[in-house]
Amino acid sequence: MPPDLPGHTPPAAIVSPVFVGRTAELTAARGLIERAEKGESGVMLVCGEAGVGKTRLVDEAVRHARGRQLQVLSGHCVQLGIEGLPFAPVVEALRELVRTTGRERLEEILGPARDLVARLLPVAAAPETETAPPATAQLLELVLGLLERLSESAPVLVVIEDLHWADRSTLELAAFLARNLRGVPVAILITYRSDEVDRRHPLRVLLATWERTRSISRLELGRLDRDEVRAQLSAILGAVPDPKLLDLVYERSEGNAFLVEEMLSAVRAGDPRGLPPSLKDVLLARVDRLGEPAVQLLRLAAVAGRSVPERLLVAVCEVDELSALAAIREAVDAHLLVVDSAGHGYTFRHALARDAVYDDLLPGERVRLHAAYAEALTRDPGLLDETNVSVAASLAHHAYAALDLPRALEASIAAGRESFSAMASREALAQYERALLIWDRVPAELRPPEVDQAEVLWLAGEAAYHGGNVDRALALLTESAAALPADATPERRARVLHRCARAHRDLGHLGTAIELLESALAPLPDEPVTWMRATVLAALSVAHLRELHPRRAARYAELAVAAARSVDAAQVEAEAQISLGSCRMLLGPGADGLAAMRAGLELALASGDAHTTARGYINLSDACETLGRSTEAAEVAEAGIAFAQRSGLLRSVGAYLVGNLAESLVHLGDWARARMLIDDALADGPEGVFELTLQLIGAELAALAGDLERSRTMLERAQVLTIGPDDDQFALPLVTLEAELARAGRDHARAVRIVLDNLNRDDRSPRYAWPLLWVGVRAEVERALADPAGTIAERLGSLVATMPATDAPTQGYRALCEAELGRLGGTADWDDACAAWRKLGWAWPLGYSLLRQAEAQAERREPARESAVEAWTIAGRLGAGPLLSEVQALARRAGIDLDEQSRPADPLAALGLTAREQEVLRLVATGRSNPQIARELFISPKTASVHVSNILGKLGLTSRVQAAALLHRLGC
Known part of the structure; x- marks a missing residue:
């Protein structure tokens, strides 16, 4: 800020030192802050016409938040011509966070988002490795994680001002945070001009969505009434205003707080009877009363936008520095400009003032002044140092407005590269499309030579x-x-x-x-091998793998591995190794496939490529599950989920890993945890194939538990999301569920028809075909036992005899089907099925096999109690209602006493807590916070908070300390 000049007289006040009116609105904003203090998140939209007082209300809320020791992050959306500056409020808030936080604490807060912040804000820290920018979904999760970590030490208030000027990337981030900040002490205040948002505005769609969201509140600020205008004038004047002055100002301002101040300023400056008819005229009249140097300076400032750095403003002035500073002082004294919060430049006191000055410029004046900025930035890009504004984006804007197309072309391409590197892909596209728009209008010799x-x-x-x-x-x-x-x-x-x-x-x-x-x-060329050749070979492997041509895919994968090694392309080799492992699994499961996948995963981790690493965890956990190594599969999936959480991928590919983990847990018999994982992941709103995976596992689990209504609902949702009829990974589980629900509803004929219609080809994947075939066999046997006429068991038996079964799970299903078919002739032998599932550790198939074994033993009048009791114990532990009912029915028919079976006592079982609540209670006892519990159990902080509240309520406790003491007394 320039020093005081000789002879300077402090200006008369124009802004009320007292906050006037808005009692209900301020109470609501304070309520949002106080809910954050209680550990609850919330979003409040503050809207209204320009000048009505949105920023003043937010300033009061921020003052209240700071007084209650909340951490405050605030940022403004910045308009640059018709474009919003990419992630402007995020960059502004991060600058303040970096500036005010110690290095050790900053590293803790940044965590996995360190490279993200380094891209947005290079002064924070340089990225350790040069990698491609994260995808948009990954960036959103990283910002969310940063806020969650920051809120662990104290509640946070996030302020985003002027959302109507936001770029599309910032709008997407605001929507994501509003949807996903649950159960953490973070409050978000957002302002926007309601009179700026027409039906074509990009914010309009988002607002329509938010209107249907109960957790998002909206404050519509109206104009001040007469008494409030009187209070505003009294605060400014230091005395009660003259009634005629009040009448005039209130009538002309109509209660708009900014207009009240401007009208009062106009009245002070001249004859009240000559008051201009509109706000624009009022503002321009005030400008015209300045000296010519100050008027010219304001016009230059208006061309820069809402704010401008002092060094840049002085550089574009056509006068010496001292004269420029004197003109700035005059504009500040007239309350048209104010010093910005960083102390490096100036901001129009209100955007309306800037708009009035800019709109008053003649077309030729605009071109000339924009050209002045373009020239100044070309000479000295450092003029924008210590600001949030990209030099390239600013230069592109000014050059384009100045009709300097060659300079605009070059700057637009540079701005596109900057935006892409800063993860603002949508804004990068806009810059590149502007470059393409003007490409043909720039002479060939003036185009950038490098592109x-x-x-x-x-x-x-x-x-x-x-x-x-x-x-x-x-x-x-x-x-x-x-x-x-x-x-x-x-x-x-x-x-x-x-x-x-x-x-x-x-x-x-x-x-x-x-x-x-x-x-x-x-x-x-084959030689010398290049990075591009290795990349294309790896992509061909993936494409053929997706088309289920594993031999071709394996050939390309092997070539890609060799090529990548020769050019030291670790990421490409990782991709190819993972594909090669998948191919070998399809061609014949064995250790070679797993070894290749593990090698690829290790390379991906070392190369720092998040998406290839996530793919490695997904494929490896799935391969382990295919082989029946469910415990190992669960361990790999859990490691993958932890990686996805660190990398900002939990709500995308992380959801896929949650599905893999849930599948393993279902097989291993931990249904309570599997159900919780699925519900939590679905609550985070995954999309497409990621949601489909969760819905499928959830529907299967619900069917096994006997909740057929939930299973049907999830199946219907999965059918909407399904990719295509030829993708066995999704298509066959869908029809398996459809057939199982028909069987459970005693529509055996439909169940069998579904099975035969979908097993009419030889190229079906055995992993997914065997469960479908078994549902058909079971349905047909149940139908035939009730009515032997018209059985088609031979056709199903032929499929059982010919379908490949080369790994432990498919061999277990073959044993199930053969024993099931044996029921028709009274020759059922369930020993092989029981042995297969016992060895695998898959709980439900073992329980079912034991039920049928006990049934066969009872029919042969052999001792059946041991098999029945074990089946009953498994069914009870799982919560498998239909299986439990069948065991109990058999026990009644065969006279087996199940209640004599003793079970080991669990000190927590008597507390009436679910399995998930017991896990949470143990973590509470170790002193974990809700966000820490959420991270450890892969659930949302809100879910963790709900669990803790439910546990305390069930146990009649009032604090976490009491919960820890209870576990200590129980010896847990």
């Missing part, structure tokens, strides 16, 4: 893909391929075709993807 149009199209396609717009990415990348010059190298052509293939693959066009990859590979 051509095909390269800009490729960059735009990458930005669109990472921003989640795969269709747009494909269109841009296809254009890029067509625009490649005739002399483009095979490497460059392969790079574009590889990205086109990736988009086609994601859209389900596997055949087209393979054709493009083969076209990319053909001109690449």
Whole structure:
């Protein structure tokens, strides 16, 4: 801020030193803060017309929060022309966090988000490795985790101002936080101008969603009434206003707080009867009363935007520094500019003042002044140091507005690269698309020499893909391929075709993807091997694997591994090793497949590639489960979930890992934990295939437990999400559930029909086909035992005899089916089935096999009690209602006394807590906080909070200390 100038007289006050009115609104805002103090999250939207007092209300709320020792993070959305500055409020808030937090504490808070913050805010710390920017979903989770860690020491108030100016990435982040900040002491206050949000505004859709969300409250600020205007004027004047002055100001301002101040200023400056007719005229009249240097300076400041750094403003002035500072002082004294919060520049006291000055500029004046900024930034990019504004984005904006298209082209490309690196893919796409728009209008000799149009199209396609717009990415990348010059190298052509293939693959066009990859590979030389060749080979392996051609996929994977090793491409080798392991599993399960997957996972971890690492955990845990190694599969899945949580992937690929873990837990018999994991993960709102995985496991578990209504509901949701009829991993479990629900509803004929209709091909995956076949066999046997006429057991028996069973689980299903069919002829032998499932440790199939074994023993008048009691114990422990009922019915028919079976006493069992509540109680006793419990059990903080409250209520306790003491007394 410039020093006081000689002869300077302090200006008369224009802003009320007293907060006027808004009693109910301020109470509501304070209530949001006080709920955060109690450990509850909440979101409040503060809206209203420009100038009505939104910021003043938020300032009062922030003052209240700081007085109650809350941590406050605040940031403003910044408009740069028609574009919002990417992640502007996040960057502003992080700057303050870094500036005010000690290094050790900062490292603890940043945690997994350290590289994220380094990308957004390079002064925080440089990334340890140069890696591709995280995808948008990953970034959102990392920010969420940062807030959760920050809130562990004290509640947090997050303020986001002017959301109507937000870029799309910031809007997505705001929506994500509002949806997912549950059970943590974080309050969010958001302001926006309601008069700016028309039906085409990008914020409109988000607001419509929030209106249906009960946890989000909305404060609509109206105008001040006459008494409140009187109080505002009294505070400014230091005395009760003259009634005529009050009448005039209230009538002309209509109670808008900013207009009250401006009208009072206009009245002070001249004849009240000559008061201009509109706010714009009032503001311009005040500007016109300044000296010409100050007027010119305000026009320059308006061209910069709502705020401008002092060094930049002085640099674009056409006067010496001392004269420029004098003009700035005049504008500050007139209450048109104020010093910004960082003390490095100036902000218009209100955006309306800036808009009035900017709108009054003639077109030629705007072009000239924007050109002045472009020239100044080109000469000295350091003029924007210590601000949140990108030099490239600012230069692109000013150059484009100044019709300096060559400079705008170069700056737009640079701004696109910056935005992409800072994870603002949507904004990167907007910059690249502006570059493409003006490309043909810039003479060839003035275009940036390091890029051509095909390269800009490729960059735009990458930005669109990472921003989640795969269709747009494909269109841009296809254009890029067509625009490649005739002399483009095979490497460059392969790079574009590889990205086109990736988009086609994601859209389900596997055949087209393979054709493009083969076209990319053909001109690449075998020697010397290049990174691009290794990458294309790895992609071909993945595509053929997705098409269930494991031999072709394995061949490409082996070539990719060798190529990647020769060029030291660890990430590519990791991808190829994981694919190779999957291929070997499909070709014949064994140690080789698992070994390749583990090698790939280790490489992915070492390379720092989060998505390849997550894929490694997913495939390895799934492979272990395929082999029946469920305990090992669960351990791998849990390690993967912990990695996903650290990497910001828990709500995307992490949900897939939760599904894998839940499947293993279902087999191992820990149904309570599996159910809790599924419910918690679904509450986080996963999408697409990630939700589908959870719905499938949840529906299966509900059916086994006898909750057929829940199973049907989850099955119906899964059917909506299903990918396609040829993907056995999802298609066959879907029809297996459909058949099982038909069987459970005693529609045996329909169940068998579903099975036969879906096992009419030889290429079905045995892992998923055997459970479906067993449902059909069971349904047909149940039907035939009731009515032997018209049985088709022979057809099902033929499938049992011919379907491959090369691993322990499929062999267990074959033993189940053979024993089940033996029931029809009275030759059922369940010994093999019992032995198979006992060895695997799969609880429910063992319980069912023991039930049938006891039934067969009873029919042969052999001792059946041991088998029946074990089946009864398993069913009771699982909560498998239908199985339990069948065991009890058999016991009644055979005269078996089940109640004599003794069970080991569990000191916690008598407390009436669920299995999950017992886990939480043990963690409470160790002193864990709710967020720490959430991280350890892979649940949300809100769920952890609910569990703790329920436990204390059930046990009649009032504190965590009492809970810990109880466990100590019980010896747990």
